[in-house]
Amino acid sequence: MKKVNIGGVPEHFNLAWYLTLKKGEYKDKGINLRWHDYYGGTGAMCKGLRSGDIDIAVILTEGIIKDIIDGNPSKIVQTFIETPLIWGIHVAADSKFNSIKDIKGTKAAISRYGSGSHLMAYINAKKHNWDLENDLNFEVIKNLDGAVKGLTEGDADYFMWEKFTTKPLVDDGTFRRIDNCPSPWPCFVIAVREDFIENHNDDLKTILNIINETTREFKSIPSIDKTIANRYEQELEDVKEWLSLTEWSQNLMDEEEITKVQNQLLELNIITEKAKYSHLVYNIDK
Template identity: 35%
Template sequence: MVLRIGYVREHFSSPLLQLAEQDGGKTFELVECPSGTGQIISRLTNNEIDVAIALTDALITGIAKGSKAYKLVGSFVATPLNWAVITGKDTKYENIDDLKDTTIGISRNGSGSQVMAYVMALQKGWPTDDLKFQVNNDIHGLIDSVNDGSTSAFMWEWFTTKPWVDQGKAKFIGSVPTPWPSWLIVGSPERADPSAVKDILQRLTGFVREFDSEQKREKENVDFIKAKFGYPEEDIKAWLKTVKYPQDCLAIPKEVILDTLSYLEKAGVLSAPVGGFDVNDFIAQDIVKLT
Protein backbone atom coordinates (compact mmCIF):
# COMPACT_ATOMS: atom_id res chain seq x y z
CA MET A 1 0.00 0.00 0.00
CA VAL A 2 1.34 3.43 -0.98
CA LEU A 3 0.73 5.84 1.90
CA ARG A 4 -0.62 9.31 1.17
CA ILE A 5 1.35 11.93 3.11
CA GLY A 6 -0.17 15.37 3.53
CA TYR A 7 2.23 18.27 3.85
CA VAL A 8 2.57 22.02 3.36
CA ARG A 9 4.97 22.92 0.56
CA GLU A 10 7.27 25.17 2.55
CA HIS A 11 11.00 25.25 3.21
CA PHE A 12 10.48 23.27 6.42
CA SER A 13 9.46 20.31 4.25
CA SER A 14 12.81 20.11 2.46
CA PRO A 15 13.99 16.81 4.07
CA LEU A 16 10.62 15.23 3.21
CA LEU A 17 10.91 16.40 -0.40
CA GLN A 18 14.41 14.93 -0.59
CA LEU A 19 13.15 11.59 0.73
CA ALA A 20 10.28 11.67 -1.77
CA GLU A 21 12.72 12.16 -4.64
CA GLN A 22 14.66 9.09 -3.53
CA ASP A 23 11.51 7.01 -2.92
CA GLY A 24 10.05 7.81 -6.33
CA GLY A 25 6.50 6.99 -5.23
CA LYS A 26 7.26 3.39 -4.29
CA THR A 27 6.08 3.56 -0.68
CA PHE A 28 4.37 6.95 -0.39
CA GLU A 29 3.00 9.86 -2.39
CA LEU A 30 2.92 13.48 -1.29
CA VAL A 31 -0.41 15.33 -1.13
CA GLU A 32 0.07 19.08 -1.03
CA CYS A 33 -2.15 20.99 1.41
CA PRO A 34 -1.61 24.69 0.59
CA SER A 35 -4.12 25.96 3.15
CA GLY A 36 -2.03 24.52 5.97
CA THR A 37 -2.75 22.39 9.01
CA GLY A 38 -6.51 23.02 9.04
CA GLN A 39 -6.73 21.51 5.55
CA ILE A 40 -4.50 18.62 6.60
CA ILE A 41 -6.76 17.79 9.53
CA SER A 42 -9.81 17.97 7.25
CA ARG A 43 -8.19 15.58 4.77
CA LEU A 44 -7.25 13.13 7.51
CA THR A 45 -10.83 13.23 8.75
CA ASN A 46 -12.20 12.69 5.21
CA ASN A 47 -9.87 9.74 4.40
CA GLU A 48 -7.98 11.72 1.76
CA ILE A 49 -4.54 11.20 3.36
CA ASP A 50 -3.04 8.62 5.74
CA VAL A 51 -0.06 10.41 7.30
CA ALA A 52 0.77 14.10 7.65
CA ILE A 53 3.35 16.59 8.86
CA ALA A 54 1.61 19.55 10.46
CA LEU A 55 1.74 22.12 13.24
CA THR A 56 2.13 20.83 16.78
CA ASP A 57 -0.49 23.05 18.40
CA ALA A 58 -3.33 22.41 15.96
CA LEU A 59 -2.70 18.64 15.92
CA ILE A 60 -2.68 18.39 19.71
CA THR A 61 -5.77 20.62 19.93
CA GLY A 62 -7.66 18.32 17.55
CA ILE A 63 -6.90 15.18 19.57
CA ALA A 64 -7.64 16.94 22.86
CA LYS A 65 -11.04 17.93 21.48
CA GLY A 66 -11.87 14.33 20.64
CA SER A 67 -10.71 13.72 17.06
CA LYS A 68 -10.15 10.04 16.30
CA ALA A 69 -8.89 10.73 12.78
CA TYR A 70 -5.21 10.67 13.73
CA LYS A 71 -2.63 10.02 16.44
CA LEU A 72 0.86 11.42 16.87
CA VAL A 73 3.47 9.13 15.29
CA GLY A 74 6.64 11.25 15.26
CA SER A 75 8.55 14.52 15.41
CA PHE A 76 9.68 16.70 12.52
CA VAL A 77 10.98 20.13 13.65
CA ALA A 78 12.46 20.66 17.12
CA THR A 79 12.47 24.47 17.22
CA PRO A 80 9.63 27.02 17.55
CA LEU A 81 7.89 28.47 14.52
CA ASN A 82 8.17 32.24 14.16
CA TRP A 83 4.69 33.49 13.27
CA ALA A 84 4.68 36.89 11.62
CA VAL A 85 1.77 39.25 12.29
CA ILE A 86 0.86 40.64 8.86
CA THR A 87 -1.44 43.47 7.83
CA GLY A 88 -2.26 45.34 4.62
CA LYS A 89 0.10 47.42 2.53
CA ASP A 90 -1.74 50.66 3.43
CA THR A 91 -2.50 49.62 6.97
CA LYS A 92 -3.58 51.87 9.81
CA TYR A 93 -2.31 49.27 12.31
CA GLU A 94 1.21 50.00 13.53
CA ASN A 95 1.74 47.22 16.09
CA ILE A 96 0.11 44.19 17.68
CA ASP A 97 -1.54 46.29 20.41
CA ASP A 98 -3.62 48.03 17.71
CA LEU A 99 -5.32 44.72 16.81
CA LYS A 100 -7.32 44.40 20.04
CA ASP A 101 -11.06 43.91 19.35
CA THR A 102 -10.54 43.61 15.56
CA THR A 103 -11.26 40.69 13.21
CA ILE A 104 -8.26 38.42 12.61
CA GLY A 105 -7.95 36.44 9.38
CA ILE A 106 -7.37 32.68 9.64
CA SER A 107 -7.00 29.96 7.04
CA ARG A 108 -9.47 27.53 8.63
CA ASN A 109 -11.10 26.87 11.99
CA GLY A 110 -8.68 24.85 14.10
CA SER A 111 -5.68 25.94 12.04
CA GLY A 112 -2.35 27.08 13.41
CA SER A 113 -3.21 30.62 12.32
CA GLN A 114 -6.21 30.54 14.67
CA VAL A 115 -4.43 28.84 17.57
CA MET A 116 -1.60 31.38 17.42
CA ALA A 117 -4.10 34.25 17.50
CA TYR A 118 -5.21 32.88 20.88
CA VAL A 119 -1.58 32.68 21.99
CA MET A 120 -1.01 36.27 20.88
CA ALA A 121 -4.08 37.37 22.84
CA LEU A 122 -2.89 35.52 25.94
CA GLN A 123 0.52 37.19 25.76
CA LYS A 124 -1.18 40.58 25.45
CA GLY A 125 -3.63 39.93 28.25
CA TRP A 126 -6.68 40.17 25.97
CA PRO A 127 -9.83 38.11 26.70
CA THR A 128 -9.69 34.99 24.53
CA ASP A 129 -13.40 34.15 24.58
CA ASP A 130 -14.49 37.04 22.36
CA LEU A 131 -11.85 36.97 19.63
CA LYS A 132 -13.33 37.53 16.16
CA PHE A 133 -12.14 35.54 13.14
CA GLN A 134 -12.75 35.41 9.39
CA VAL A 135 -11.87 32.26 7.41
CA ASN A 136 -9.93 33.09 4.23
CA ASN A 137 -8.68 29.61 3.20
CA ASP A 138 -5.07 30.24 2.16
CA ILE A 139 -2.26 32.78 2.03
CA HIS A 140 -3.74 34.45 -1.07
CA GLY A 141 -7.13 34.92 0.59
CA LEU A 142 -5.47 36.19 3.75
CA ILE A 143 -3.40 38.77 1.85
CA ASP A 144 -6.54 39.93 0.03
CA SER A 145 -8.48 40.25 3.29
CA VAL A 146 -5.97 42.56 5.01
CA ASN A 147 -5.85 44.74 1.92
CA ASP A 148 -9.63 44.99 1.40
CA GLY A 149 -10.13 45.75 5.11
CA SER A 150 -12.32 42.75 5.96
CA THR A 151 -9.66 41.69 8.47
CA SER A 152 -7.09 43.67 10.42
CA ALA A 153 -4.24 41.14 10.27
CA PHE A 154 -3.36 37.47 10.04
CA MET A 155 -0.54 35.22 11.25
CA TRP A 156 1.68 33.04 9.05
CA GLU A 157 5.24 31.75 9.11
CA TRP A 158 7.70 34.66 8.75
CA PHE A 159 9.83 33.58 5.79
CA THR A 160 6.90 32.12 3.84
CA THR A 161 5.17 35.50 3.99
CA LYS A 162 8.24 37.66 3.43
CA PRO A 163 8.01 37.65 -0.41
CA TRP A 164 4.64 39.44 -0.21
CA VAL A 165 6.13 42.00 2.15
CA ASP A 166 9.18 42.45 -0.08
CA GLN A 167 6.83 43.06 -3.03
CA GLY A 168 4.94 45.76 -1.12
CA LYS A 169 1.70 43.73 -0.91
CA ALA A 170 1.64 43.46 2.90
CA LYS A 171 3.44 44.67 6.04
CA PHE A 172 4.90 43.03 9.14
CA ILE A 173 3.88 44.62 12.45
CA GLY A 174 5.28 42.00 14.81
CA SER A 175 5.91 38.32 15.42
CA VAL A 176 4.93 35.63 17.93
CA PRO A 177 7.13 32.51 18.21
CA THR A 178 5.40 29.31 19.30
CA PRO A 179 6.06 28.24 22.90
CA TRP A 180 6.55 24.66 21.62
CA PRO A 181 8.50 22.75 18.92
CA SER A 182 6.70 23.53 15.72
CA TRP A 183 6.00 20.41 13.63
CA LEU A 184 4.86 16.88 14.49
CA ILE A 185 3.88 13.87 12.39
CA VAL A 186 0.51 12.10 12.64
CA GLY A 187 -1.07 9.02 11.13
CA SER A 188 -4.55 7.55 10.77
CA PRO A 189 -5.07 4.69 13.25
CA GLU A 190 -7.18 2.87 10.68
CA ARG A 191 -5.24 3.42 7.45
CA ALA A 192 -1.60 3.99 8.33
CA ASP A 193 0.03 0.57 8.70
CA PRO A 194 2.44 0.82 11.68
CA SER A 195 5.29 -1.04 9.98
CA ALA A 196 5.00 1.09 6.85
CA VAL A 197 4.94 4.31 8.87
CA LYS A 198 7.97 3.20 10.90
CA ASP A 199 9.88 2.40 7.74
CA ILE A 200 9.18 5.82 6.21
CA LEU A 201 10.03 7.70 9.41
CA GLN A 202 13.26 5.75 9.89
CA ARG A 203 14.29 6.77 6.40
CA LEU A 204 13.11 10.34 6.99
CA THR A 205 15.31 10.45 10.11
CA GLY A 206 18.35 9.91 7.90
CA PHE A 207 17.41 12.82 5.63
CA VAL A 208 16.58 15.04 8.61
CA ARG A 209 19.97 14.37 10.21
CA GLU A 210 21.75 15.12 6.94
CA PHE A 211 19.77 18.32 6.41
CA ASP A 212 20.45 19.38 10.01
CA SER A 213 24.22 18.91 9.70
CA GLU A 214 26.54 21.90 9.67
CA GLN A 215 28.11 20.69 6.43
CA LYS A 216 24.78 20.63 4.54
CA ARG A 217 23.73 23.99 5.98
CA GLU A 218 26.73 25.70 4.40
CA LYS A 219 25.71 25.23 0.75
CA GLU A 220 23.61 22.19 -0.22
CA ASN A 221 20.58 23.15 1.88
CA VAL A 222 20.73 26.70 0.56
CA ASP A 223 20.93 25.50 -3.05
CA PHE A 224 18.07 23.01 -2.56
CA ILE A 225 15.69 25.55 -0.98
CA LYS A 226 16.59 28.19 -3.54
CA ALA A 227 15.85 25.78 -6.40
CA LYS A 228 12.60 24.49 -4.89
CA PHE A 229 11.12 27.68 -3.47
CA GLY A 230 12.93 30.58 -5.11
CA TYR A 231 13.68 32.36 -1.85
CA PRO A 232 16.56 34.89 -1.77
CA GLU A 233 19.79 33.35 -0.52
CA GLU A 234 20.05 35.73 2.42
CA ASP A 235 16.55 34.74 3.63
CA ILE A 236 17.40 31.05 3.40
CA LYS A 237 20.60 31.50 5.39
CA ALA A 238 18.76 33.57 8.01
CA TRP A 239 16.09 30.87 8.37
CA LEU A 240 18.64 28.04 8.62
CA LYS A 241 20.15 29.78 11.65
CA THR A 242 16.80 29.50 13.46
CA VAL A 243 15.76 25.89 12.78
CA LYS A 244 16.76 22.52 14.24
CA TYR A 245 15.42 19.07 13.45
CA PRO A 246 15.11 16.05 15.80
CA GLN A 247 17.69 13.26 15.86
CA ASP A 248 14.90 10.66 15.74
CA CYS A 249 11.62 11.21 13.93
CA LEU A 250 10.12 8.21 15.76
CA ALA A 251 10.43 9.84 19.19
CA ILE A 252 8.44 12.61 20.87
CA PRO A 253 9.52 14.21 24.16
CA LYS A 254 6.64 13.84 26.61
CA GLU A 255 7.13 17.47 27.65
CA VAL A 256 6.24 18.64 24.13
CA ILE A 257 2.72 17.26 24.54
CA LEU A 258 2.28 18.30 28.19
CA ASP A 259 3.71 21.81 27.78
CA THR A 260 1.66 22.46 24.65
CA LEU A 261 -1.53 21.30 26.37
CA SER A 262 -0.77 23.51 29.36
CA TYR A 263 -0.23 26.57 27.22
CA LEU A 264 -3.35 25.92 25.12
CA GLU A 265 -5.40 25.64 28.30
CA LYS A 266 -4.06 28.99 29.51
CA ALA A 267 -4.89 30.54 26.15
CA GLY A 268 -8.48 29.33 26.42
CA VAL A 269 -8.22 27.02 23.41
CA LEU A 270 -8.75 23.85 25.48
CA SER A 271 -10.34 22.69 28.72
CA ALA A 272 -8.80 19.68 30.44
CA PRO A 273 -11.07 16.77 31.35
CA VAL A 274 -11.56 15.72 34.97
CA GLY A 275 -8.29 14.15 36.07
CA GLY A 276 -6.32 15.93 33.36
CA PHE A 277 -4.98 14.76 29.99
CA ASP A 278 -3.22 11.41 29.48
CA VAL A 279 -0.33 11.74 27.02
CA ASN A 280 -0.83 8.13 25.91
CA ASP A 281 -4.17 9.13 24.41
CA PHE A 282 -2.32 11.37 21.96
CA ILE A 283 0.14 8.88 20.48
CA ALA A 284 0.11 5.73 18.35
CA GLN A 285 1.83 3.57 20.96
CA ASP A 286 2.75 0.88 18.41
CA ILE A 287 4.73 3.41 16.36
CA VAL A 288 6.27 6.25 18.38
CA LYS A 289 8.14 6.27 21.67
CA LEU A 290 7.86 8.97 24.31
CA THR A 291 11.15 10.25 25.68
Protein backbone atom coordinates in the same frame (compact mmCIF):
# COMPACT_ATOMS: atom_id res chain seq x y z
CA MET B 1 3.26 -1.73 -3.92
CA LYS B 2 1.52 -0.14 -0.92
CA LYS B 3 0.08 3.32 -1.64
CA VAL B 4 0.41 5.78 1.25
CA ASN B 5 -0.95 9.35 1.21
CA ILE B 6 0.85 12.06 3.15
CA GLY B 7 -0.03 15.74 3.50
CA GLY B 8 1.88 18.87 4.44
CA VAL B 9 2.21 22.56 3.73
CA PRO B 10 4.10 23.40 0.50
CA GLU B 11 6.86 25.19 2.39
CA HIS B 12 10.61 24.90 2.93
CA PHE B 13 10.13 22.89 6.14
CA ASN B 14 9.05 19.94 4.01
CA LEU B 15 11.78 19.99 1.37
CA ALA B 16 13.31 16.84 2.88
CA TRP B 17 10.18 14.91 1.89
CA TYR B 18 10.47 16.17 -1.69
CA LEU B 19 14.12 15.15 -1.88
CA THR B 20 13.46 11.61 -0.64
CA LEU B 21 10.50 11.24 -3.00
CA LYS B 22 12.52 12.53 -5.94
CA LYS B 23 15.22 9.93 -5.28
CA GLY B 24 12.61 7.16 -5.19
CA GLU B 25 13.67 6.02 -1.73
CA TYR B 26 10.19 4.87 -0.70
CA LYS B 27 9.52 3.00 -3.94
CA ASP B 28 12.81 1.16 -3.42
CA LYS B 29 11.21 -0.23 -0.25
CA GLY B 30 7.91 -1.12 -1.95
CA ILE B 31 6.01 1.97 -0.79
CA ASN B 32 4.22 4.33 -3.20
CA LEU B 33 4.26 7.45 -1.01
CA ARG B 34 2.13 10.21 -2.53
CA TRP B 35 2.63 13.77 -1.28
CA HIS B 36 -0.35 16.16 -1.13
CA ASP B 37 0.10 19.91 -0.67
CA TYR B 38 -2.28 21.43 1.87
CA TYR B 39 -2.42 25.15 1.21
CA GLY B 40 -5.09 25.47 3.91
CA GLY B 41 -2.62 24.31 6.55
CA THR B 42 -3.33 22.40 9.74
CA GLY B 43 -7.13 22.71 9.77
CA ALA B 44 -7.33 21.24 6.27
CA MET B 45 -4.94 18.41 7.18
CA CYS B 46 -6.96 17.54 10.28
CA LYS B 47 -9.97 17.19 8.00
CA GLY B 48 -7.91 15.05 5.60
CA LEU B 49 -6.84 12.70 8.40
CA ARG B 50 -10.39 12.38 9.67
CA SER B 51 -11.78 11.59 6.21
CA GLY B 52 -8.99 9.19 5.29
CA ASP B 53 -7.82 11.32 2.35
CA ILE B 54 -4.36 11.14 3.90
CA ASP B 55 -2.77 8.55 6.17
CA ILE B 56 0.03 10.79 7.49
CA ALA B 57 0.32 14.53 8.08
CA VAL B 58 3.26 16.82 8.84
CA ILE B 59 1.24 19.15 10.99
CA LEU B 60 1.38 21.87 13.64
CA THR B 61 1.68 20.51 17.17
CA GLU B 62 -1.07 22.58 18.79
CA GLY B 63 -3.54 21.98 15.97
CA ILE B 64 -3.33 18.19 15.93
CA ILE B 65 -3.38 17.92 19.74
CA LYS B 66 -6.62 19.92 19.79
CA ASP B 67 -8.13 17.83 16.99
CA ILE B 68 -7.19 14.47 18.53
CA ILE B 69 -8.87 15.60 21.74
CA ASP B 70 -11.88 16.57 19.60
CA GLY B 71 -12.06 13.07 18.10
CA ASN B 72 -9.53 12.85 15.26
CA PRO B 73 -8.60 9.12 15.09
CA SER B 74 -4.86 9.80 14.81
CA LYS B 75 -1.73 9.75 16.93
CA ILE B 76 1.49 11.77 17.02
CA VAL B 77 4.37 9.40 16.21
CA GLN B 78 7.26 11.86 16.09
CA THR B 79 8.37 15.47 16.35
CA PHE B 80 9.44 16.71 12.92
CA ILE B 81 10.71 20.24 13.66
CA GLU B 82 12.17 20.63 17.15
CA THR B 83 12.35 24.42 17.15
CA PRO B 84 9.46 26.90 17.45
CA LEU B 85 7.69 28.31 14.41
CA ILE B 86 8.21 32.05 14.11
CA TRP B 87 4.83 33.51 13.22
CA GLY B 88 4.97 36.90 11.55
CA ILE B 89 2.08 39.25 12.33
CA HIS B 90 1.18 41.00 9.09
CA VAL B 91 -1.04 43.86 7.99
CA ALA B 92 -1.70 45.25 4.52
CA ALA B 93 1.04 47.56 3.26
CA ASP B 94 -1.25 50.59 3.40
CA SER B 95 -2.87 49.65 6.70
CA LYS B 96 -3.23 52.29 9.41
CA PHE B 97 -2.00 49.73 11.97
CA ASN B 98 1.66 49.90 12.98
CA SER B 99 1.95 47.94 16.23
CA ILE B 100 0.42 45.12 18.27
CA LYS B 101 -1.61 47.54 20.37
CA ASP B 102 -3.17 48.92 17.18
CA ILE B 103 -4.66 45.56 16.18
CA LYS B 104 -6.18 44.77 19.56
CA GLY B 105 -9.90 44.13 19.02
CA THR B 106 -9.61 44.05 15.21
CA LYS B 107 -10.22 41.10 12.87
CA ALA B 108 -7.64 38.35 12.34
CA ALA B 109 -7.53 36.48 9.05
CA ILE B 110 -7.36 32.72 9.67
CA SER B 111 -7.14 29.84 7.21
CA ARG B 112 -9.90 28.01 9.11
CA TYR B 113 -11.04 27.41 12.68
CA GLY B 114 -8.66 25.03 14.43
CA SER B 115 -5.79 26.04 12.17
CA GLY B 116 -2.43 27.32 13.36
CA SER B 117 -3.31 30.87 12.34
CA HIS B 118 -6.44 30.60 14.51
CA LEU B 119 -4.78 29.05 17.57
CA MET B 120 -1.73 31.30 17.45
CA ALA B 121 -3.97 34.36 17.47
CA TYR B 122 -4.98 33.24 20.97
CA ILE B 123 -1.34 32.72 21.98
CA ASN B 124 -0.51 36.22 20.75
CA ALA B 125 -3.53 37.71 22.53
CA LYS B 126 -2.56 36.07 25.82
CA LYS B 127 1.03 37.25 25.41
CA HIS B 128 -0.23 40.84 25.28
CA ASN B 129 -2.89 40.44 28.00
CA TRP B 130 -5.86 40.96 25.71
CA ASP B 131 -9.40 40.02 26.65
CA LEU B 132 -9.85 36.72 24.79
CA GLU B 133 -13.61 37.15 24.58
CA ASN B 134 -13.74 40.71 23.29
CA ASP B 135 -10.38 41.43 21.64
CA LEU B 136 -10.32 38.51 19.17
CA ASN B 137 -12.40 38.43 15.99
CA PHE B 138 -11.88 36.20 12.95
CA GLU B 139 -12.35 36.12 9.20
CA VAL B 140 -11.82 32.76 7.44
CA ILE B 141 -9.65 33.25 4.35
CA LYS B 142 -8.65 29.59 3.58
CA ASN B 143 -5.00 30.12 2.57
CA LEU B 144 -2.20 32.59 1.89
CA ASP B 145 -3.79 33.84 -1.34
CA GLY B 146 -7.00 34.42 0.59
CA ALA B 147 -5.06 36.40 3.17
CA VAL B 148 -3.62 38.67 0.50
CA LYS B 149 -7.12 39.35 -0.81
CA GLY B 150 -8.65 39.67 2.68
CA LEU B 151 -6.09 42.17 3.98
CA THR B 152 -5.81 44.28 0.83
CA GLU B 153 -9.61 44.52 0.48
CA GLY B 154 -10.15 45.22 4.17
CA ASP B 155 -12.14 42.08 5.05
CA ALA B 156 -9.57 41.37 7.79
CA ASP B 157 -6.99 43.49 9.58
CA TYR B 158 -4.04 41.21 10.38
CA PHE B 159 -2.74 37.78 9.51
CA MET B 160 -0.36 35.42 11.28
CA TRP B 161 1.77 33.07 9.15
CA GLU B 162 5.31 31.70 9.18
CA LYS B 163 7.55 34.75 8.72
CA PHE B 164 9.92 33.32 6.12
CA THR B 165 7.09 32.01 3.94
CA THR B 166 5.49 35.47 3.90
CA LYS B 167 8.80 37.39 3.61
CA PRO B 168 8.52 37.72 -0.21
CA LEU B 169 5.10 39.38 0.29
CA VAL B 170 6.68 41.81 2.75
CA ASP B 171 9.56 42.47 0.34
CA ASP B 172 7.24 43.22 -2.59
CA GLY B 173 5.06 45.59 -0.54
CA THR B 174 1.93 43.45 -0.26
CA PHE B 175 2.23 43.05 3.53
CA ARG B 176 3.97 44.82 6.37
CA ARG B 177 5.16 42.70 9.29
CA ILE B 178 4.55 44.54 12.56
CA ASP B 179 5.82 41.87 14.97
CA ASN B 180 6.69 38.19 15.48
CA CYS B 181 5.17 35.57 17.77
CA PRO B 182 7.14 32.31 18.15
CA SER B 183 5.19 29.19 19.07
CA PRO B 184 6.02 28.20 22.67
CA TRP B 185 6.86 24.57 21.69
CA PRO B 186 8.31 22.41 18.88
CA CYS B 187 6.25 23.40 15.88
CA PHE B 188 5.72 20.42 13.54
CA VAL B 189 4.95 16.79 14.35
CA ILE B 190 4.17 13.74 12.24
CA ALA B 191 0.65 12.44 12.89
CA VAL B 192 -0.74 9.17 11.55
CA ARG B 193 -4.23 7.69 11.40
CA GLU B 194 -4.71 4.97 14.00
CA ASP B 195 -5.92 2.41 11.44
CA PHE B 196 -2.74 2.92 9.42
CA ILE B 197 -0.59 2.46 12.53
CA GLU B 198 -2.42 -0.77 13.34
CA ASN B 199 -2.39 -2.25 9.85
CA HIS B 200 0.84 -0.92 8.29
CA ASN B 201 3.26 -0.49 11.17
CA ASP B 202 6.27 -1.81 9.24
CA ASP B 203 5.61 0.57 6.34
CA LEU B 204 5.36 3.46 8.79
CA LYS B 205 8.69 2.53 10.36
CA THR B 206 10.28 2.39 6.92
CA ILE B 207 8.92 5.83 5.97
CA LEU B 208 10.15 7.38 9.22
CA ASN B 209 13.58 5.78 8.88
CA ILE B 210 13.99 7.22 5.38
CA ILE B 211 12.90 10.76 6.22
CA ASN B 212 14.89 10.79 9.48
CA GLU B 213 18.07 9.78 7.68
CA THR B 214 17.64 12.80 5.40
CA THR B 215 16.72 15.32 8.10
CA ARG B 216 19.72 14.31 10.22
CA GLU B 217 22.02 15.47 7.41
CA PHE B 218 19.74 18.10 5.86
CA LYS B 219 21.82 21.17 6.68
CA SER B 220 24.98 19.58 5.28
CA ILE B 221 23.48 18.83 1.84
CA PRO B 222 25.65 20.75 -0.67
CA SER B 223 24.11 24.12 -1.63
CA ILE B 224 20.89 23.34 0.24
CA ASP B 225 20.45 27.06 0.97
CA LYS B 226 20.49 27.87 -2.76
CA THR B 227 18.11 25.00 -3.50
CA ILE B 228 15.61 26.33 -0.96
CA ALA B 229 15.98 29.92 -2.17
CA ASN B 230 15.29 28.91 -5.78
CA ARG B 231 12.48 26.46 -5.11
CA TYR B 232 10.55 28.69 -2.69
CA GLU B 233 11.48 32.03 -4.30
CA GLN B 234 13.18 33.39 -1.19
CA GLU B 235 16.23 35.56 -0.70
CA LEU B 236 19.38 33.57 0.06
CA GLU B 237 20.13 35.61 3.21
CA ASP B 238 16.62 34.81 4.54
CA VAL B 239 17.11 31.11 3.88
CA LYS B 240 20.45 31.15 5.69
CA GLU B 241 18.80 32.81 8.69
CA TRP B 242 15.96 30.27 8.66
CA LEU B 243 18.41 27.34 8.51
CA SER B 244 20.32 28.76 11.47
CA LEU B 245 17.10 28.89 13.53
CA THR B 246 15.63 25.51 12.56
CA GLU B 247 16.39 22.05 13.95
CA TRP B 248 14.80 18.78 12.82
CA SER B 249 13.93 15.97 15.21
CA GLN B 250 13.84 12.19 14.89
CA ASN B 251 12.25 11.58 18.29
CA LEU B 252 8.81 11.40 19.84
CA MET B 253 7.78 14.45 21.85
CA ASP B 254 7.98 13.65 25.56
CA GLU B 255 5.12 13.81 28.04
CA GLU B 256 6.37 17.01 29.68
CA GLU B 257 6.27 18.92 26.39
CA ILE B 258 2.83 17.54 25.47
CA THR B 259 1.55 18.57 28.91
CA LYS B 260 2.95 22.07 28.39
CA VAL B 261 1.01 22.41 25.13
CA GLN B 262 -2.20 21.09 26.68
CA ASN B 263 -1.90 23.39 29.70
CA GLN B 264 -1.63 26.40 27.40
CA LEU B 265 -4.55 25.30 25.20
CA LEU B 266 -6.68 24.64 28.28
CA GLU B 267 -5.85 28.03 29.77
CA LEU B 268 -6.95 29.66 26.51
CA ASN B 269 -10.19 27.61 26.42
CA ILE B 270 -9.13 26.11 23.08
CA ILE B 271 -9.61 22.66 24.62
CA THR B 272 -12.06 21.83 27.39
CA GLU B 273 -10.05 18.98 28.93
CA LYS B 274 -6.62 17.43 28.78
CA ALA B 275 -6.01 13.97 27.36
CA LYS B 276 -3.65 11.30 28.60
CA TYR B 277 -0.25 11.22 26.91
CA SER B 278 -1.04 7.72 25.61
CA HIS B 279 -4.20 9.02 23.90
CA LEU B 280 -2.23 11.59 21.91
CA VAL B 281 0.96 9.74 20.95
CA TYR B 282 2.14 6.36 19.69
CA ASN B 283 5.68 5.20 20.34
CA ILE B 284 6.65 3.29 17.22
CA ASP B 285 9.79 1.93 18.89
CA LYS B 286 8.01 0.28 21.80
